[in-house]
Amino acid sequence: MQGLAASCKIVLVMFLLGLGLAGATADSRRRVVSSSPDEPCKKMTLYLHDILYNGVNNTANATAAPVTKPTDLSTSHWSNGTFFGMLVVFDDLVTEGTALPVGDKEPAARAQGFYFYDKKESYNAWFTFSLVFDSKAYKGTLNLMGADLMDDETRDLSIVGGTGDFFMARGIATIRTDATEGYFYFRLKMDTKLYECYV
Numbered sequence: 001m002q003g004l005a006a007s008c009k010i011v012l013v014m015f016l017l018g019l020g021l022a023g024a025t026a027d028s029r030r031r032v033v034s035s036s037p038d039e040p041c042k043k044m045t046l047y048l049h050d051i052l053y054n055g056v057n058n059t060a061n062a063t064a065a066p067v068t069k070p071t072d073l074s075t076s077h078w079s080n081g082t083f084f085g086m087l088v089v090f091d092d093l094v095t096e097g098t099a100l101p102v103g104d105k106e107p108a109a110r111a112q113g114f115y116f117y118d119k120k121e122s123y124n125a126w127f128t129f130s131l132v133f134d135s136k137a138y139k140g141t142l143n144l145m146g147a148d149l150m151d152d153e154t155r156d157l158s159i160v161g162g163t164g165d166f167f168m169a170r171g172i173a174t175i176r177t178d179a180t181e182g183y184f185y186f187r188l189k190m191d192t193k194l195y196e197c198y199v
Contacts (some may be wrong), residue, residue, distance in 0.1 A: 064090035140164020
């Protein structure tokens with residue numbers, strides 16, 4: 001009976017140690033979870049620049065391209081500006097300020113993923129992409145996804161994970177359209193707040 005009790009104690013101690021280690025990663029980072037929406041564990045403001053290929057003369061500068069051939073259903077709605085059914089793949093520059101990088105200045109990150117127009121009655125899209133950081137400040141990725149309800153002044157995209165400096169990050173990116181030039185350029189301001197971080 002004493003052997004059984006000793007075995008149970010050992011199993012209990014190992015279980016409790018396992019619980020204590022669950023909040024730490026292999027490289028000694030600890031998990032931080034914000035207790036208030038007003039106090040994220042990390043926040044950044046970034047600008048995403050999307051330059052859509054216009055099919056004619058912006059090949060060198062374009063960072064996004066439609067990859068679907070419109071069907072009769074989608075082209076019937078293009079006249080009201082919805083682009084319903086169009087899928088766009090992008091590799092956009094992301095900056096800390098509103099200006100595009102000039103010369104040898106590096107962007108803060110790149111946004112790589114896709115969006116598609118998913119509503120026939122109004123201008124609406126759904127995004128999924130990774131912010132890829134490779135700079136002195138940050139290395140790693142943040143993964144975002146969600147509906148871009150373009151009629152709303154601000155929209156929230158979910159931050160569903162990350163790698164590197166953003167290992168297992170969770171949070172919200174509140175986006176607003178900051179600038180547009182016709183159909184072929186838009187700039188999104190992203191106020192990014194992480195509520196679960198490893199530090």
